[in-house]
Amino acid sequence: LSSERKKHLLEIASQYDLLIIEDDPYSYLVFEEGVDKTVLKSLDREERVVYISTISKILAPGLRVGWMLGPSDLVRRVEMVKQYVDLHSPTLTQYITAEAMKKGVIDRVISRAIPHYKAKRDLMLRVMGEYFPEYTWYSKPIGGLFVFTYVYKENFDAAKLLPVAIEKYGVAYVPGGSFHVDSRGANSMRISFSYPTHEQILEGVKRLATLLRES
Template identity: 40%
Template sequence: MEKFLSRDARNFRPSAIRAFAKLINDPNIISFAGGVPSPETFPAERIAEIASRVIRENRAVALQYGPTRGLPRLCDFVAGVCRSRGIDCSAADVLMTTGSQQALDLIAHTLLDPGDVVLVELPTYIGGTSSFHARSAELAGVAQDDEGIVPESLAEVAARVKPKLLYTIPNFQNPSGRLMTQQRRAEVLRIAAESDFLVIEDDPYGELVYVRDADTLAMKSRDDDHRVIYLGSFSKVLAPGLRCGWIVAAPELLAKLEIAKQAADLCSGMLDQSIVDDFTAAGELPAQIEKVRGFYRAKRATMIESLEEHFSTRASWTPADGGLFTFVSLNDDIDTAALVPDAVAGGVAYIPGAPFFVDGSGRNTMRLTFAKENDERIREGIGRLAGILP
């Protein structure tokens, strides 16, 4: 079969963390390994009611092919969401996608030739790197600290590798949980303009905020020269099974992405879009977002408290002021991947950090999610980890 594969297919990489994520299904294991929202946050009854209604009363839309750009009223709603994040846009600037994961694939397909270089944060989201690898791109890492991308590193790497794109997740990044400061966002855009590359701003976590003073204003809000391709998603605030994400980009690029999307799936699922459209048009999203924030805020507090109790002298971690993750750094000589079997035998699971670093670093790090377990199990699980990690 190998000889029939395309060049791109030869570069496909299986997700290095999916295997670990399987551990989340054993009830004896307290799992901080997942990367998914809690089903407890899904408004299932409302979704069931809406689904039944749109199927019965609006089958010519909900069960039919639809516009590639997306349901017009939903595009309009999404444009409003983006304006609330500081982005100057209207429905005509929006392309609905089958989750923001499809947005990453469409962008990679539309912009990347084999060998083109994409800059990614150290660490970064594996679904992003998969999309770029799948188009035979080369990846180069740029340093991140607690304020976000380190400008000196970005400038130095960009000068060296001449990238076409930077992929960044400024709000409560997966996996680091970090929030990039506004000053850093401005510096990143300045360097992008100087070195002339485009920026993918992936923002699925911006609404999951647990503190009062987090400034999540989009980078695209200061995008005077149309360099930023902004991605959003309903996955983390509503339900990821309703595959609804979106792209806001410059008109010429959006037109190309629309053609790429026609080739990929003609249109995103119309039933999914109809459900999200009905939910949002009824004005229910703000209350849903508040509910989701409340749900995670308490769990996040429990996890951070437990880390303080057990790890204050031997690790550091990100505050997780939003999103679903805290990222823990242990002593340099600890290899978290090698310790996974011990942790699992001890009844606790996490995701080792190295797969998130394209430069092979990060062996002493791990990603913990507070999304899945209840308070008691979070406390117990961090206690178990403390007994296992040296």
């Protein structure tokens, strides 16, 4: 969001007495220069933003450690729920995360990860531009690990086609309906470039393009 939209969002929250959940696992992975990475929480003057982030997307998926900033009474309630669910996150992973922060490991990992993932993103976008049919639209993300795609083809349902994609074409994606608050996302999908190699990205996009044309 631009700084203007962030301020406007806070104004709306104030006007209607709303809380905003700022889920922010990917702002550390921004590929372009000049992008406003100011978190919404830093602009919050009325305790209306609940900020959530994690180490698992930037250091190691197995380190399931995260943090939350928000109104103290709400944070305390979440702490109690966390205790009911699993008592606490593993002590070892908390120590590992703390030491990684103290010793600058995370900053070094991020500095290497950004060009690594940027190259993968660029490859995926280039190959999608070459092979995807003309009735598709896809995002050009400035960061993160995913490309979001819409398929403007009659009766296309990404969730229903997922088993076919896996079994017949050997490719997978996340159906986009989960990322919509209504039913309009049936024709969308989220495609990841984080784990696949460059060769797998090339082959995977080709297979997905074939699925889109043949479905």
